[in-house]
Amino acid sequence: MVERQALIERLKKRLGPSIVNSAEMPNDDILVEIRKEDVLAVMDILKNDRTFMFHSLTNHLGVDYGESFAVVYNLYSYSLDRKITVKAYLDREHPEIDSLEPLFKGINWFERETYDLLGIIFTGHSNLTRLLLPPDWEGHPLRKDYVYPEDYGGIDNKRAGLCEETGSAE
Numbered sequence: 001m002v003e004r005q006a007l008i009e010r011l012k013k014r015l016g017p018s019i020v021n022s023a024e025m026p027n028d029d030i031l032v033e034i035r036k037e038d039v040l041a042v043m044d045i046l047k048n049d050r051t052f053m054f055h056s057l058t059n060h061l062g063v064d065y066g067e068s069f070a071v072v073y074n075l076y077s078y079s080l081d082r083k084i085t086v087k088a089y090l091d092r093e094h095p096e097i098d099s100l101e102p103l104f105k106g107i108n109w110f111e112r113e114t115y116d117l118l119g120i121i122f123t124g125h126s127n128l129t130r131l132l133l134p135p136d137w138e139g140h141p142l143r144k145d146y147v148y149p150e151d152y153g154g155i156d157n158k159r160a161g162l163c164e165e166t167g168s169a170e
Helices: 004-018 036-048 107-118
Strands: 019-025 029-034 056-064 068-077 082-091 096-098 121-123
Touching: 004 019, 004 029, 004 036, 004 082, 029 036, 036 068, 036 082, 036 096, 056 107, 082 096, 107 121
Parallel strands: 029 082, 096 121
Antiparallel strands: 019 029, 056 068, 068 082
């Protein structure tokens, strides 16, 4: 197993200005914050460069921090026996980042879920449509500023206890 600090130094040397920040995390993990515009190039290097070989995308998610969004990718390298978390922050007004479908085909549904629930746009995605909610649903329910609709499809959400007088989810 490669020592975490040694791997961080390799990453900084190879990825240079694409890395905004890096840190050692609990559970023997490494966190690397990258520039959003470099996500495809960085992930291609992490996956295909023989120094790293992070072939396994184990998770992907989006986070609403209120003032900004972030996308988070968890990768694993069997050859290094190492986990890495890659994070990129997105502008709240235009939450957009390149799709990783060209590198990891299995991310298709993860990106669709993140789009559906947070409204993050994955540029170049083959089918960026809602996954969990109906096509006519308005808004993205995991956003901090989301107001739950009072009714949908003839169902009174207030009576069903799904929203309060303020319109927020319980």
